[in-house]
Amino acid sequence: MSLRHSITKKELLVHEAGKLQKNLATNERLVYDFLNDVAQVEKAKQYHLNDQYGLAFINKYRDKGINIFTYQDNKLKFWSYNALIPPDPDVIKEGSSFSQFANGWFEVIKKTTGNYALIFLLEVKNQFSIQNQYLENDFSPYLSNNNSLSLATFIDPEVQGISNLDGKIIFEVKLKSTYSRSVYGTIELWLWIVGLFSFCLFFNSFCGWLAKRGNLVPATILILLFFVTIRVTDLEYGWFNKQFNLPIFSPKIYAESFFLPSLGDFLLNVIAITWVVLFVFTYNDKYKLPGWLTRSKLGGLFFHFVLLLIFGALAFLFDRVFLGLIINSKINFDITNIINLDGISWVSIIVLCLVWFNIYLVANIFMQQTLQLNVTNRERAILFLAAFFACLIYKLGTGFSIFFIAYALFIFIIAWNFYIRNNGFSIGIFALLFFCLAFISSVKYLRFIDEKEHVNRFAMAQRLIASDDFTVVSTIENLERTILANKVVLSYFKNPGVNSPIELKKSIESDYIERYLPRFEYNLYVYNHLDSSAAGIQNIPLSYFKNLVKAGSVKVPESNYFYRLNDTFGYQNYFGIIPIYEENQILGTLVIELKSQLYNYKGQLPEILMDRSIKNEDNYSKYSIALYKDDRLEGQSGTYTYKLSSDGFATRNNSVSFLKIALIIRTSFIFLRLQSSS
Incomplete structure (x- = not known):
């Protein structure tokens, strides 16, 4: 500082x-x-x-x-x-x-x-x-x-x-006003890291000193409160994670909740948990259970059962946290293409490894404490198998997952090595544990990616059947406001005989339409205060657009002058009737007509010419899309070949359903059905 x-x-x-x-x-x-x-x-x-x-x-x-x-x-x-x-x-x-x-x-x-x-x-x-x-x-x-x-x-x-x-x-x-990096920014970052690490080492040494003097439980509580305080205050006030403009602390990459606002905070949370778990693991053999519990057979079995429940809770927590990491992030987790993984991806892999390391340590801590109990290995095995088959029966009824069996095998191997082999070191044992963790991670990754795709498809389908696009509505609102304040527009309507309507059209096109609404085809019409068309502009009477309003066109939310044509499924057609005023005197009317292009319209601008303020992040290129009207195929796009009839695609109107089709292998598809009004 x-x-x-x-x-x-x-x-x-x-x-x-x-x-x-x-x-x-x-x-x-x-x-x-x-x-x-x-x-x-x-x-x-x-x-x-x-x-x-x-x-x-x-x-x-x-x-x-x-x-x-x-x-x-x-x-x-x-x-x-x-x-x-x-x-x-x-x-x-x-x-x-x-x-x-x-x-x-x-x-x-x-x-x-x-x-x-x-x-x-x-x-x-x-x-x-x-x-x-x-x-x-x-x-x-x-x-x-x-x-x-x-x-x-x-x-x-x-x-x-x-x-x-x-x-x-x-x-x-x-x-730049946003630039806050110091000349010695890198040195400052490392000084922060070394300082925090040294402070944590000092506090760890103090708690270790307390533990060696027999105050084991107070020492454990103290180091736990120390790291909880550090992390919660950092999350609340940002005294560390907001000091440096590092990508891993950017919510654009990953953000989920107060405790997980960024990937960097996720990593710091896991490091803090690992430190506490390692402290407990170091003094594992010095923790003593109450005498009444160590002498009771029933109490010992119940304690084992509680520990199994905690293992299950850890598995559930692991499932939820890493599901959120994949769904709520833009991180590349494709380890099959390891060369293209960036630093952010490697940080995520390190977090995963630390989490598995913590679970392994917790398993050893629990098993070390159970040695004090009046329970035999045979009774432990019976309790474990009973709990396993009970969960298996429950999973078969609610949704079977191979993750459950692999996780149980992971616990069983650790227990067998601990109780039977006295926790001896063996390359074969650790290879089996590594295989279980790799298998669980890969299975979970595939399921999480599938759930993320499920979420993306649902959101995409909702947008396809939605009447309005929020981004377009927001852009139209801004377009309307800026045009009313545009001096070029006002100057033209004040002196239409001097200014060219063609130049007005070019100005609006280059400043507004082409920049912010490039996926729309557009037409502009200019009318004087008598509602007559100006020379040089395509001649469509203003009454035509007013009749569209009377015919049931829908008012665009948050807009004063724009409307959307009704009953245009698959397209978004807007028009705006914008009166131009000066000191409460109407000078004329400007009409802007917007017609959406097809989602894969070949004439759209390439990404390098698309402004980031209006770039659409949706990528439909890997999807096959079909539109059915009155149960017959109207049109399709993509590699998948659809049936001519919508038989087999049973859905309710204005709803999104997910169907499993055996013929589709690694193919994403969207099915839309339009019912006639009759």
């Missing part, structure tokens, strides 16, 4: 800007070294004629964020960068300058030799009109790779100038 507070925001800005300045200066020197080499300049003039020369430049400089455009008689001859329209050489001044182009900011270095002009573009910062996982408006990774800076404006109070090699400030930067 002292390390973090010893560094001010200004010092942090100077540090980050200094790294950017150093990297930019390195790239500038490379360019000037190139321009001072006559042989290199002559080669540059031949890039468009000699492929090898051009490829050599690209291979050497592109990875450093340095690009070149060559011109002869002001005509573009060669370019190594295709993310922007080539600049006009006449508007670029000689030497170094800082310019903004369509997709970003660049330092531009120009040198003219005879009728040739060489223009170098040094990437500084991206400036894309849309942002997603592929396109980010950050500084070039060749200059700054920690996403800490942004370009400053003249109103920003704390800025740092970035100069070229001539000493001239070409732009200024500031710290």
Whole structure:
């Protein structure tokens, strides 16, 4: 904490800007070294004629964020960068300058030799009109790779100038408001880890000292309360897990409840439990049961039964927690493709291993305590088998699972090794235990993935039969509000004779429709205050849309002017009748008509051109979908071949049912049936 507070925001800005300045200066020197080499300049003039020369430049400089455009008689001859329209050489001044182009900011270095002009573009910062996982408006990774800076404006109070090699400030930067990382962020993290670990070791030593003095139960309670206090206060106030912007503490990856708000907290919880269990395991042989319990045969059998119930509760807890981990996360658990597992996946595997390690330790602790009881191994075996067959009969009636048998075998092997072999070490025993744990984990993983798919299909089917899409409704509400406040729209309706309706349409399309509602086909209609169509716009009378409202179109929730057409199963068709006012005087009416495209419409934008604010996370490509109307197949998509009749698909109207079909192997499908009104 002292390390973090010893560094001010200004010092942090100077540090980050200094790294950017150093990297930019390195790239500038490379360019000037190139321009001072006559042989290199002559080669540059031949890039468009000699492929090898051009490829050599690209291979050497592109990875450093340095690009070149060559011109002869002001005509573009060669370019190594295709993310922007080539600049006009006449508007670029000689030497170094800082310019903004369509997709970003660049330092531009120009040198003219005879009728040739060489223009170098040094990437500084991206400036894309849309942002997603592929396109980010950050500084070039060749200059700054920690996403800490942004370009400053003249109103920003704390800025740092970035100069070229001539000493001239070409732009200024500031710290992002969301950036809180220290210069010594990695060191600070490890100091936290070492400090907490040392503090836990100290408290563990203190509790161990109490245990050796005969205060075993108070020591156990004390170390348990210590770790409970640490974890609960951290979950409530975030004094550790919110200090660092680490991916494992992000709720976007995994979040389930107060006690499991992130994968990192899950890991810390398991580590705390493991520490307490290891403490109990260390002093396992020193715990003493009451004398009346150790002498009673019936009491001993009942105590064994209670321990078996606890084992069952642990299995249930294991089942629920890891089911939630898979359903409520975006973590890749596919261990069959182990090369593609990332750090988050490996953390999840470590958590699983620690949980199994705890169950093994708890089993040994329980069995060590039962040695004090007046119960023979034969009686233990009879009690275990009786409980096993009772659970087996119950499972056969409620839903059999192989997990139950594998878990019972796991307990039996531990008990046999403990009671019969006196807990001796054996590679064969541990191999069998490892096989049981691996088998249980794989079986549970497959079932959990199946349940997750079940949940996803149910949500998908609900969306398919739902009248409105929440995302679309929210976007329409925002569209309506922003259009009413748009100065371009208001300017057109105030002076329709001066402004072009075509330009108005293009403005609305580029600013709103194409950006936020790309999966809709759209039409725009403009009407004056007399409800007459404006010239240049497709002529549909305003009364047509008003009659749609009268005919039963449904008002879009949270919207004042948008409606959804009724009885359009499989499609979502909206229209908005937006009156344009100025000082309570109506200037005209703008109508926006939206028609949804098919879910697999080939003309939709690819992901790289889809803004993250409107990107749909649903992936229907692996599903086969069929639509039946009046019990006959209307259409289908996907690899599965459906029957012409819906016989065998018995469902209630407006409901979701799950059907098991023996012919489908590893195929996901969705079946929709539409009943006629009659």
